[in-house]
Amino acid sequence: MLKTFASDLIKIKRKMIWFLIFLGPFGVVALEAVNFGLRYDYLTKLYADDLWGGLIGEARYLAIPALMLGLTIIASMIAGIEHQTNSWKQLLALPISKLRVFTGKFALAAVLLFASSTLLFIGIIILGIILKFGTEIPFLSLLKMAYFPYLAAMPFVAFHMWLSITMKNQAIPLVVGIVGTILSMMSFNFPDWFPWKWPSLENGWGDPIYSVFAGLGLGLIIYLMGSIDFGRKDVQ
Amino acid sequence: MSEFIIETNKLTKKFKNRYAVESVNLQIKKGEIYGFLGPNGAGKTTTIRMLLGLAKPTYGSIQIFGKDMKKEKLTVLKKVGSLVEYPSYYGHLTAYENLEAIRILLDAPKSRIDEVLSIVRLSNDAKRPVKGFSLGMKQRLGIAAALLGKPELLILDEPTNGLDPSGILEIRELIKSMPKEHGITILVSSHLLSEMDQMATQVGIITKGKMIFQDSIETLRQRSKSKIAIKVNETEQAWRMLLSKGIQAEMENKQIYLPHSSDEAISTVVEELIHNRFSVFRVQEEKKSLEDIFLELTSGEGSL
Missing domain, CATH: 3.40.50.300 (P-loop containing nucleotide triphosphate hydrolases)
Structure with missing residues (x-):
């Protein structure tokens, strides 16, 4: 698996992918900077008890659409590298099982999005310090804000990886991803079983960890189904 | 085995x-x-x-x-090394990087990349992005990729x-x-x-x-046996004459065709023709090309 991952890392050289990985969290932090910059007095009054908590809460709402849109584009770009010049036939005629090829691509998307989440984590800390919110940084809730939505969004990472690989025309996965992003933004009224609600970490039990477990569980199932389907199909 | x-x-x-x-x-x-x-x-x-x-x-x-x-x-x-239809390559990568992405999967030694590049004579272009390559160069890169795993x-x-x-x-x-x-x-x-x-x-x-x-x-x-074609005036009479003399011949397109035969046999036929006052315009060997046989075998598929 490390081999396919290393090979895929070479393939994304000089693509916009790395830039996007940076752009997502940077965009969230920059928008929060504008948000707090323009309404500094109002927001600091509103969150006077817990300045860091306020910032984290605000950032979380922006991070969800960024994450959903980001995973759509990343999955599409990773698959697009092979679609572009029909490299699937060359890749899959190598002595590498299709399961490993699929897993390598999925792992690449997961690692890249993890990197994005980490950048968001660091970015928000820097922003908080610049905004003079003090040095009592609530690391635990910061970690939750940065990584929990990412873990809860795993079904979408797996689904988009499969969809983008299966379809040569990337318009369809992109449309599905954009619709999903919108759904996830207005998911508050949806029931708890609705996967688009999970990245928001809201659920009836009041503990975000359940959203994470649900995401990881369904993510694993979709990944397995996707890899079986990929292995079964003839290569175009 | x-x-x-x-x-x-x-x-x-x-x-x-x-x-x-x-x-x-x-x-x-x-x-x-x-x-x-x-x-x-x-x-x-x-x-x-x-x-x-x-x-x-x-x-x-x-x-x-x-x-x-x-x-x-x-x-x-x-x-097994393979190249299926038009070449597969990653245009944004250099020739060397293209091969490296495949080499990792094959577990081949790094030195093998330079070897295959020199086999297909792309060593001088190894550091250029492949999207700028000509089709021939891309095709050679494809062969290099096929050779990577020995x-x-x-x-x-x-x-x-x-x-x-x-x-x-x-x-x-x-x-x-x-x-x-x-x-x-x-x-x-x-x-x-x-x-x-x-x-x-x-x-x-x-x-x-x-x-x-x-x-x-x-x-x-x-299978591409040759035939002798003879062009004369009054083809039909000439053909009948030859048949009456017991010489195997066919008539087609106003020409007489003899199956491939010895030089002597041909000269006898020509002699007969001249003897009977036919004008002989041409005597030539007609060989079926492999293409013709191919077309015949594939029954004039017409897509050549």
Whole structure:
């Protein structure tokens, strides 16, 4: 698996992918900077008890659409590298099982999005310090804000990886991803079983960890189904 | 282990109601350059895809190196290099990076990249992005990629498709040198018989999904026997005269055709004609080209 991952890392050289990985969290932090910059007095009054908590809460709402849109584009770009010049036939005629090829691509998307989440984590800390919110940084809730939505969004990472690989025309996965992003933004009224609600970490039990477990569980199932389907199909 | 490197048994692929490949029995011996011929859409690429495990046969089996492709696909593929149709490459990467991405998967030593680049003479362009390459260079890069894992079997699908004459020549020379220098067995497909004529040792001809000929290229050449055509005035009378003298002849297109015969026999015929006061305009040998035989075998598919 490390081999396919290393090979895929070479393939994304000089693509916009790395830039996007940076752009997502940077965009969230920059928008929060504008948000707090323009309404500094109002927001600091509103969150006077817990300045860091306020910032984290605000950032979380922006991070969800960024994450959903980001995973759509990343999955599409990773698959697009092979679609572009029909490299699937060359890749899959190598002595590498299709399961490993699929897993390598999925792992690449997961690692890249993890990197994005980490950048968001660091970015928000820097922003908080610049905004003079003090040095009592609530690391635990910061970690939750940065990584929990990412873990809860795993079904979408797996689904988009499969969809983008299966379809040569990337318009369809992109449309599905954009619709999903919108759904996830207005998911508050949806029931708890609705996967688009999970990245928001809201659920009836009041503990975000359940959203994470649900995401990881369904993510694993979709990944397995996707890899079986990929292995079964003839290569175009 | 059987004597064949590739052996298929009733290999069949069905798409919905259409047979793309039907009961094909390929047999390729070690060290051969096997020319796999057929008009466009005859099933060559589908067969090759099945050989590489890219498509699953509907029916039939494939043995490569004496191993069943279904059970030991990855073991077999370790010793196979391939190039399917137009070249696959990553345009934004350099030639070297393209090969590196494949090398990692093959576990080949790094030095192998420079070796294969020099085999296909791309060493000087190794650091350039591939999107700026000409088609011939991309095709050579594809062959370099196929050679990375030191294969014992090379499967090349239409490697000269779309190349200019010098590119075709280059690829052809490259292919011809492989069995000699590296002991590689090669399966190469094409829709041009003339091309195969210049490099293949064995030929398989497929049309409409069925294998219609499989033998050495010499056997195919022997089919191209020559005929003697004689052009005279008053063809019909001349022909009747020859028949009455007991000479086998055919008349077609206002010409008389004699089956291939000795010089003496021809001179006798000409003598008879002149004796009977026919004017002999032309006596010429007409040889059927391999193309003609190919067209005949594929029953004028018309897609050449």
